[in-house]
Amino acid sequence: MVVKVYGPAFASPKRVLACLMEKEIEFEVVPVDLLKGEHKDPEFLKLQPLGTVPVTQDGDYVLYESRAIMRYYSEKYKSQGTGLLGETIEERGQVENWLEVEAHNFNPPVMNLTLHVMFSSKLGFPRDENLIKESEEKLGKVLDIYEERLSKTKYLAGDFFSLADLSHLPFTQYLVGPIGKEYMISSRKHVSAWWNDISSRPSWQKVLLLYPPPF
């Protein structure tokens, strides 16, 4: 039983891949080309009716939504590999808090930047400069709050690495690379130290090497 992960070249599935690496869980990948719309193919929709990646298939146990998949495997293999949920219920509460902050405060603006800076020409829709400006401002405000938080604790949920940090890897990698806004990280002392720490983890380096971005 090897876990199959769909869409490994893309950012959200990379959350799952980095998590599986940290947990030392064997997996294999199934390419899905979102740029060709393969996630809207009838066959794929049978597996994942919402037409999004990632999906995992573990025998006949299917899951979707990257953060749900990460929670499941971190819990199931709690004592194997890196502990990613904290040690106590209170620590896990903080992991949940900051994982939700990532999903609802950090992700939407960085996703807009990804779409409009990196993907608009590939996908043939107009690059919206107002949206880019607005998203950068919103992301800046979120990163100011992270700076304050990370001046008090080494990682977002506390002094331990967790899913809350890991979940930031794929899109922050876009931000400092192809989106061309590395200054948003490097200009913030604690955010910068945190990013250098989490992005240099062997798990993440390996994911980047094995599954380069789609272009």
Added chain:
Amino acid sequence: MGPKGEKKTAAALFYKLKRPSTLQHSQPTSTTMVVKVYGPVFASPKRVLVCLVEKEIEFEGVPLDLLKGEHKDPEFLKLQPFGTVPVTQDGDYVLYESRAIMRYYAEKYKSQGTDLLGKTVEERGQVENWLEVEAHNFDPHVFNLTLHVMFSSKLGIPRDENVIKESEEKLSRVLDIYEERLSKSKYLAGDFFSLADLSHLPFTQYLVGPIGKEYMITSRKHVNAWWNDISSRPSWQKVQQLYPAPL
């Protein structure tokens, strides 16, 4: 409001209202540890309230008027720097984000009240799956409808008919997927009630009520049966009675 000429989305305006005069925090009446929940009349905090009622956990609501912008008051931002509700305060343990708070209390009091996370790791995986589907596929569209149909006149933002139409179409496709799912299992995560179902209560209540799109539920047999089931739970009836909607 922001600089002149800056493009504002309705959602941005929603969070940038008039400055508040003062925050009206209720004072703790005793030293007993009761969970304080900020902003109880609003929809997202109601996820937390109904969860606490199901888990038989004592709480008190701390009023916060988003329509007056009290969530952007400096005092409130010290507690919740993003300026959103809900926040819970449990002694000195503070949490934000409704779905994080629900997971924490459902886990901490696992054997008390209704079990909301499933019994096995696999069941919990399905709860997580459908709770994330609610957050990323259901909520954005119903939230847009809430903003543009219910709150636009109160907040002085233009009601955007295109956003309403598009959100209704997208929500409809999501509900078609729910219909299929609920033809196979009684609840979203399986044959057991869980956080994944509960998390839909506040905004679906808006949808069938003040938003005026009850047909989106009633026209789908299994979704309709599911909605009748979960919305008639005593916990949800109690939350609505205790904290009526803000308008």
